[in-house]
Amino acid sequence: MGAxxxxxxxxxxxxxxxxxxxxLSKSTKTKIFPKLMLLSALVGFGFHxxxxxxxxxxxxxxxxxxxxxxxxxxxxxxxxxxxxxEYRYKxxxxxxxxxPLAFLLMFISFILPPEMKPLSPVLRSQWLxxxxxxxxxxxxxxxxxxxVGFMYLVQEHYVKSKHLGGLFSRLPSLHVxxxxxxxxxxxxxxxxxxxxxxGSIWADNAWGSYISxxxxxxxxxxxxxxxxxxxxARLQRGWRGRRAAALSILGFLTIIGAFAGLALLQKGSHVxx
Amino acid sequence: MRVLVAGLxxxxxxxxxxxxxxxTGEKLEQGLSAILALPQVKEAIxxxxxxxxxxxxxxxxxxxxxGQVKQFISAFHSIPEKLLDKALYFHNDxxxxxxxxxxxxxxxxxxxxEPQILGQVKAAFQFALEKKATGVLMNRLMKKAIxxxxxxxxxxxxxxxxxxxxxxxxxxxxxxxxxLGGKSVLLLGAGEMxxxxxxxxxxxxxxxxxxxxxxxxxxxxxAQDFNGRAVxxxxxxxxxxxxxxxxxxxxxxxxxxxxxxLHNIMKERKQxxxxxxxxxVPRNIDPKINGLENVYLYDxxxxxxxxxxxxxxxxxEAQKAEDIITGEVDVFERWAASLQSIPTVVAxxxxxxxxxxxxxxxxxxxxxxDEKQQxxxxxxxxxxxxxxxxxxxxxxxxxxxxxxLFIAIIRKLYxxx
Numbered sequence: 001m002g003a004x005x006x007x008x009x010x011x012x013x014x015x016x017x018x019x020x021x022x023x024l025s026k027s028t029k030t031k032i033f034p035k036l037m038l039l040s041a042l043v044g045f046g047f048h049x050x051x052x053x054x055x056x057x058x059x060x061x062x063x064x065x066x067x068x069x070x071x072x073x074x075x076x077x078x079x080x081x082x083x084x085x086e087y088r089y090k091x092x093x094x095x096x097x098x099x100p101l102a103f104l105l106m107f108i109s110f111i112l113p114p115e116m117k118p119l120s121p122v123l124r125s126q127w128l129x130x131x132x133x134x135x136x137x138x139x140x141x142x143x144x145x146x147x148v149g150f151m152y153l154v155q156e157h158y159v160k161s162k163h164l165g166g167l168f169s170r171l172p173s174l175h176v177x178x179x180x181x182x183x184x185x186x187x188x189x190x191x192x193x194x195x196x197x198x199g200s201i202w203a204d205n206a207w208g209s210y211i212s213x214x215x216x217x218x219x220x221x222x223x224x225x226x227x228x229x230x231x232x233a234r235l236q237r238g239w240r241g242r243r244a245a246a247l248s249i250l251g252f253l254t255i256i257g258a259f260a261g262l263a264l265l266q267k268g269s270h271v272x273x
Numbered sequence: 274m275r276v277l278v279a280g281l282x283x284x285x286x287x288x289x290x291x292x293x294x295x296x297t298g299e300k301l302e303q304g305l306s307a308i309l310a311l312p313q314v315k316e317a318i319x320x321x322x323x324x325x326x327x328x329x330x331x332x333x334x335x336x337x338x339x340g341q342v343k344q345f346i347s348a349f350h351s352i353p354e355k356l357l358d359k360a361l362y363f364h365n366d367x368x369x370x371x372x373x374x375x376x377x378x379x380x381x382x383x384x385x386x387e388p389q390i391l392g393q394v395k396a397a398f399q400f401a402l403e404k405k406a407t408g409v410l411m412n413r414l415m416k417k418a419i420x421x422x423x424x425x426x427x428x429x430x431x432x433x434x435x436x437x438x439x440x441x442x443x444x445x446x447x448x449x450x451x452x453l454g455g456k457s458v459l460l461l462g463a464g465e466m467x468x469x470x471x472x473x474x475x476x477x478x479x480x481x482x483x484x485x486x487x488x489x490x491x492x493x494x495x496a497q498d499f500n501g502r503a504v505x506x507x508x509x510x511x512x513x514x515x516x517x518x519x520x521x522x523x524x525x526x527x528x529x530x531x532x533x534x535l536h537n538i539m540k541e542r543k544q545x546x547x548x549x550x551x552x553x554v555p556r557n558i559d560p561k562i563n564g565l566e567n568v569y570l571y572d573x574x575x576x577x578x579x580x581x582x583x584x585x586x587x588x589x590e591a592q593k594a595e596d597i598i599t600g601e602v603d604v605f606e607r608w609a610a611s612l613q614s615i616p617t618v619v620a621x622x623x624x625x626x627x628x629x630x631x632x633x634x635x636x637x638x639x640x641x642x643d644e645k646q647q648x649x650x651x652x653x654x655x656x657x658x659x660x661x662x663x664x665x666x667x668x669x670x671x672x673x674x675x676x677x678l679f680i681a682i683i684r685k686l687y688x689x690x
Contacts, residue, residue, distance in 0.1 A: 160569065162575045176451045
């Protein structure tokens with residue numbers, strides 16, 4: 001049952017992505033594609049949620065302990081935030097920038113081996129859930145911030161270069177994009193901080209030290225530092241707009257780098273990353 | 274009598290020259306009567322705005338009048354004639370008629386389709402009318418120009434251009450700020466187009482409009498119009514720290530806002546975005562400013578470019594306007610030509626009447642008649658005179674191509690000097 005719900009949600013996410021891309025390519029102001037996109041994404045999200053609860057129930061712990069589950073949950077978090085932002089801001093074309101990213105994560109999850117190794121007893125702890133949920137929500141917020149930051153850069157390019165064709169009229173205003181980016185970073189940063197703190201407590205419980213300076217942990221600290229700088233620079237020096245957008249993209253690329261590189265290497269005591 | 278125009282506009286002369294040659298305040302009345310005093314000039318109208326100074330005249334000989342007018346302008350504004358050569362243009366007859374039609378229709382404006390010029394033309398005509406500076410030719414010319422402008426406005430979309438430029442500015446502002454509600458607008462200088470753009474922004478709910486103009490009084494007037502406030506021109510940099518949208522049209526011949534200024538201002542603003550619109554020609558804001566972060570600078574050409582996404586359509590509309598004008602110039606020219614035969618008609622009538630009077634006088638001297646008889650003979654004489662000159666008069670008034678020939682023949686036949 002788990003596999004089927006996953007496949008169904010993948011199929012719906014795929015449809016959502018196709019509709020979002022059609023929306024992007026259509027110059028006509030047809031409202032049908034955004035609606036179809038949102039509908040498919042919501043149905044996919046429903047099946048996806050069922051899948052996560054089912055596997056978690058079967059495993060007896062939060063189901064994010066291997067790369068397959070982790071990337072799938074990452075995608076789930078992104079969709080969750082996407083729905084919230086879509087409801088809150090009703091921003092045009094955001095789906096076209098976000099659903100491909102989320103679908104890509106789902107697809108990566110799909111091709112990864114579905115190993116269901118039992119979790120080593122030393123890691124069985126309530127901190128597992130706290131750490132992973134906060135880490136992924138934070139990463140999802142940063143991913144969205146990067147997506148919205150990219151939208152900002154595209155829109156700013158139109159305004160600066162004075163060629164107001166293409167997506168100019170359909171993309172939201174610079175102010176809104178900058179504000180969403182800012183909100184996402186300010187939301188993601190404390191979530192990420194909680195993830196790091198809970199992770200180190202968990203590490204202390206499991207191995208007896210808060211930090212073991214393994215690559216994954218260093219990457220996490222680097223990421224934390226980058227987003228800390230993004231926030232600080234914005235609040236103190238007015239680094240808004242283009243710089244904030246570029247920095248949040250850079251921050252997200254570090255996260256992806258950590259994910260990809262370290263997941264492939266599979267070294268260290270960190271379970272899957 | 275023929276139409277002659279002497280003038281300069283934003284294309285032919287810098288704002289400094291335009292300002293020197295402007296007929297403002299008392300100068301307008303003085304200038305008008307001084308022009309009318311020139312031997313060649315029978316009628317005159319002066320149109321003097323920020324972007325143009327033009328004198329329309331009814332003259333006998335355009336060639337001779339040109340020299341006199343140039344001398345007059347040079348003397349009146351105490352500017353050497355040599356300096357005027359580059360700035361001044363002269364048109365006579367149908368090019369002159371075409372010119373005033375294009376000016377009134379706003380095809381010759383800095384921002385094509387800008388609506389204020391027609392009002393300015395009307396005001397100039399009204400003033401000349403009050404001062405009795407106009408006659409048949411100028412009255413007809415100006416009335417026609419005003420009606421042509423109205424035709425162009427209603428029958429083509431040219432007038433939409435200026436509106437769409439300020440509309441484009443508002444659209445852009447929305448794409449930068451999203452909501453214009455809390456935004457503050459600074460007007461640098463008080464040109465016609467800037468006023469239009471500011472009005473559009475105000476209708477879209479900006480919080481405040483501040484005017485910084487070189488002439489403080491004019492700034493105050495404008496600020497009152499917008500329920501805003503006026504500041505002295507020298508204070509504009511301090512004001513820019515609080516302004517989200519800056520509309521610049523000072524008419525200065527060089528840059529007024531430089532990159533370094535704005536760099537400092539942006540620091541003080543903590544990089545809050547600024548949208549700058551430079552409506553001036555030549556530009557008043559250093560274009561390099563667009564390179565600064567969070568600063569978005571658009572000049573008139575840029576905005577025109579935004580509007581011009583449908584260039585073909587616009588070209589067609591402009592062509593339509595030019596066609597209307599060409600047709601109307603023809604109509605006017607035909608009327609003006611018919612004006613040429615009037616002196617001949619008058620001379621012919623006078624001559625015939627003189628002959629009639631002289632013959633009656635002789636007859637009454639030789640043959641004694643009572644009053645009744647005299648009246649009857651006089652009546653007959655008048656009838657003969659009128660009937661004899663009726664056909665040549667009608668022929669003169671008729672709208673024919675070789676009217677000049679007709680005039681010459683009739684003058685010769687009847688020996689009209």
